[in-house]
Amino acid sequence: MGEDIMVKVIGLGDNVVDKYEHIRTMYPGGNALNFAVYAKRLGVSSAFLGAFGSDKESEHVQNTIHELGLDISKCRHFNGENGCARVTLENGDRVFLGSNEGGVLRENGLNLTQDDLEYIKNFDLLHAGLYGYTEPELDKVKALNIPISFDFSDDFTMEEVERIAPKVNFSFFSCSHLNADEILSLIIKTYKLGSKIVLATMGEKGALLYDGDKFYKQKPELVEAIDTMGAGDSFITAFLVNYISKTKENKLEKGTIIKESLNEAAIFSAKTCLIEGSFGYGKKY
Template sequence: MKVLGIGDNVVDKYIHIKTMYPGGNALNFSAFAKKRGVEAAFLGTFGSDKEAKYVESVLNELQIDISRCRYYSGENGCARVTLEEGERIFLGSNEGGVTRDNLMKLTDEDKSYISKFSIIHTGLYSHTAHLLSDIKELGVPLSFDFSDDFDNKQIESYIPYTDFAFFSCSHISDADTHKFLHTHFKNKGQILIATRGSERAIAYDGTEFCYQDPKYVIAKDTMGAGDSFITAFLLNYLKSKDISLSMGEAASFAANSCLVEGSFGFGMAYE
């Protein structure tokens, strides 16, 4: 199995401790997959600042393939963060930096490279929506994270291209989440999953709903919990084709990720 995250890489700067950590939905997917022993690659855009060089060095240390990444002069993606009783609170960002300012275009070489992976993961903050149709044509299963910042227009535009779609739905009720998933299901074989914070996660495959209660821990840092859930679910589902089993594995992995500072560690002090 080989997996690929396409899109965002950022540094999450924890202002209360002056420490920054690597992150970003697409990058986290690749890092968590590597942590679970799977060959992983990341395709994204790096800036020219010290933050970019720091993230690149972490990916090299993890032996994640970044051979197809782009490099531009300017700010790497960066977010400002603090913690309140283990819950990460975003305070602002540069909205992707060079990733936003230099939208990726796929070359024939990129497409040949991408076609060799078992699954591709990207998301709403990855600035990759314009690539979804091209990626879908390659025949590789596509996962998309809509996070909690989605709107109906985005869902209707992007979800037809996805095989797996994830939503953060802690802001809506259990009953409304059922309705939401049923309404937005589009294609046979598609799986939609709503994570709901401290409430049960709900998956829908067009026929049945499946449920998973969270595994409770005293969280050190919830940053990356959703990405770790997504990663563990996808890796398990690709092997088992069992939604219930995969959701259980995902909940356990997500709980353990809440015991780590940053999305997956590798903190570095900054001035």
């Protein structure tokens, strides 16, 4: 996939370490970094632009990224705490216990420069999310005419949706906590606000996507999850990478591309549930 036409994507925003308190092990993660790592695993060229702290947690994330060969040449470095979350597992399901709300990223922001924007212009897609402190940057990126995808996660407010959805092409929501009517009305509202593709993941009920013409439902691939951390991020990444690659190849009609991309996303997401942390690389602390 993507061999003929090189696709380049970038994750903008958060990197964290997820500290699993029950085993005293930290794993690299964060929505924007997960996206970049999963995209690379799916065979496309990917980069991450975020902020690193000056602690051992940051060092572990950066060492892992160097090992994976991701481009982080434009990242910020600040004195202070790297983004960090505290987590435990209950029967394979990740449970968040608290976080430092992004650490140095929250304190300093990204403040994209003209140089950064020239760099970002070369990508086929930029992915950001609710925890990446990227909202002040979205207008600058939108002006570059690059498709933007945004992960609203599960604790979005309707005010945030109303502000952000008009600026992005793809909107993603985690909706396990909502009923069917609430999900439908959220999807249609977000589409009307300007997002061209809106996707809600619903845990074991699968996913529902709307493209303005029709709804597409995707059943999950069921596995005995070792760790659900990263399941949503990997679903989103595989969907986007497949969708962008196949659209660029321009050989299939849109409905077929969406169906194939959703199917690939379900398969890839299931595999992620068999890995500890978002993508492995655990280190004792």
